[in-house]
Amino acid sequence: MHLSYDAKFQWRSQDTWKALKKELRSQFFLKNVEILARRKLRELKHTSNIQEYVKQFTRLMLDIRNMSEKDKVFRFVEGLKPWAKTKLYEQRFQDLTSAYAATERLFDLTSDAQDVRRH
Template sequence: MVNTAAGGNVLSLAPKVDVLKPSPFMGKREAKAVDSFLWEMEQYFKGIGIVDDQGKINTALVYLKDTAGLWWRCNTKEIERGTCLMNTWADCVREIKKQFYLENAEEEARLRLRKIRHADFIKDYIEEYTSIILEIPDLTEKYLLFNFLAGLKLGLE
């Protein structure tokens, strides 16, 4: 209930918003897949109001399937033995990345960025370029622009 200036009470209802559920993470060993899963989970937590670490961990674990689900089942034994700590959401994120990020994911993304070339449609080039740069955290705007322009096909052929 909210008091109005006139002294009356008005029932205040927050609009109901449907929150899109995250896609399950199957355990693909690719930085983009891991980052997408973690980003979707963060958005889901915000949307449904989960703020505590244990709630985040418990919710995220429901979305681990196939290889990722098998990894989690094995990981629970390590947690019970005390050889793996997972008390916070940050711990959970660290463990997921440790398991499913390729060791040289950033280097591979940098190599793909150097090799990417505009071939047919500019839209496809932009989409692929954007996808690659999301895997490299510390690129400068100047470097991004230079690399983007270097990969463009010049003139009409």
């Protein structure tokens, strides 16, 4: 892909990678992508393994521009299985990274407990 002189100038005037990404997204981001991602997020449920749920959730979040951290945590926890949802709400997370980590620890502990019961 070759950029015209004006385009090269515009992209080079961006100070940081973050600013460039933001500018590119605002120029080329389809309006309905965010709406579709929010719909999928509303329907997303943790049904099988936790890593797959986290991966799907993270992918959808890439297409959603303006969501507060509190809402992200809420949406993530709401999609979990009921027993996991209860455990995570007890911990009152303020950020998504902490919620991801706690969820993975919780599922590691549960799978360890199941392994012990099998032996």
